[in-house]
Amino acid sequence: MIGRTSLRAQLFIAQLTLTRAKKTYADVDELHKTIEQREGPESAGPPAKLWRTLSVTCREISGRPCYTLRPKAPTSSKHVLYLHGGAYVHQIQRDHWRFFERLIERTGCTVSVPIYPLAPDHKSDQTVRMVKDAYNELLGEADPGDRILMGDSAGGALALVVSEALEEARAPQPKELVLICPWLDLTMTHPDQPALDRVDPYLAVAGLREAGRLYSGDLDSRDPLVSPLFGPLSNLHRVSVFVGTRDVLLVDARRLRDRAADEGVELEYYEYPGMFHAWLLADLPEARDALERIATIVSRVRSGPART
Template identity: 80%
Template sequence: MFRGTSLRARLFIARLWLTRAKKTYADVGALHRSIEQSQGPGAAQPPATLWRRLSVRCREVDGRPCYTLAPKAPTSSKHVLYFHGGAYVHQIQKDHWSFFERLIERTGCTVTVPIYPLAPDHKSDETVRMIKDAYNELLGDTDPGDRVIMGDSAGGALALVLSEALEEAHEPQPKELVLICPWLDITMTDPALPELDRIDPYLAVAGLREAGRLYAGDLDKRDPLVSPLFGPLSNLGRVSVFVGTRDVLLVDARRLRDRARDVGVGLEYHEYPGMFHAWLLADIPEGHDALKRIATVVGRVREFPHETRESPA
């Protein structure tokens, strides 16, 4: 683990501040303007370079495209179902596709990416129904020991919601559940949030609260379907969490870590000092280090003890 922030990471953070990247979430009006731009035609399609380098297939589930990416000569039976972030209102980004390619290169795994419904046109019930159908239809023929559910930010919450639904239905848990900077509580009421908001160069509480409101619809914001931190968290499989200390969602990750310890869920916790939201998608040393750790999680087969473990800071 890094003990100091790399030069490339510091430059990346400085660029976020200089370009006012945070404004999208700091200003509710800016958030609404960004939604239309993010959800424009063609925004969710993989870049042309990916089609040349990987085997890419598209299949519809509930009328929504789902892209399956794999090496042209597969070397692993592991299958990752990945839910992208974007506060439930923003479409998948180009950096996500680059991250998938790097993960596939390291592990030889297959990655399937559902392009799930987004708010405000679609609410949480429709989104959750679609991700459950995607899991059953696209990973149904994969051995549970080869299944990995993964997601970042809002996608991390969807990954946890899906795992909880599998437990409720008495279905096998995936081999691994990987949560990257997960947004697990859309109430955004933790008392630590104002200080984290001050140092986060990308996310802000005001915009996340509005995005959560748009997504929840008629559901209470503490309903586990939209805030899975309030779910039972019982009998989950192996869980790994990655988060940075300059991320307003740090509070969600720490609360999940503490709850997992309380209920006896095995959880590996990786907290990166100085890192911002979803830094794993960036081409920086800390991102490469986290990707290496995630690749190990995807590829491992050993049993994981039911205890909470933290990587060294």
């Protein structure tokens, strides 16, 4: 466990509480309203500032836009495929793009971002197929030692799904797999989650369970395609997990940590006391600390041969 909760983070959490940020996931009807109001993929691209400060390109993969962000003068061969969170039903947020900008400034890496299909218009098989295609097309030409798979929340789960698929195909694993507050078990039935729900200022079990239902379609909620916690781990390369203790998904991260230890998977685990879901995207001391750790992970040289 890392550090103590900063005053700035405490004030941020108080603001979340006062503005009833949790309502979206605590109230299933409210969740559906936000789904109806979300923007489409054509409006989800980088803000204007990034087009000025970075080299930005867009290509279509499986009918979906995929953006690639690079420094105007690249200094690193590392390439991150980032899968955004949003419970499979919400679009990428502006905070994500700010996070990518900070990561690129810190490391000189390239970041590619698929705007993948969302539920309920699309089901899990379509989403997973698209992100696999994005991985192969965007990172396929990079050396495995330069590939990093990263994602937050639902995107963290998708990143693990892609890695598990690579394992099953005996294809090279990415150098690093970075999971930020990952949502790894759609069942939302762990006995620790009701207590976590009571202290989580943003997420709630009821809304996540409904979002998971919309996304999984005909699949059982324990199917590794939608709940990768139940999939194979043994041949993954290095995994890093970031999570906070006021996140209803904390239990997923801890279970993954324990499974990795049992199966001999190299996993670095960073748990921040008092932190809420996806706090890394906010402007907080804890987020800056985590960014420094992630920058080190992205930039470091892989030890040992590529795992296939």
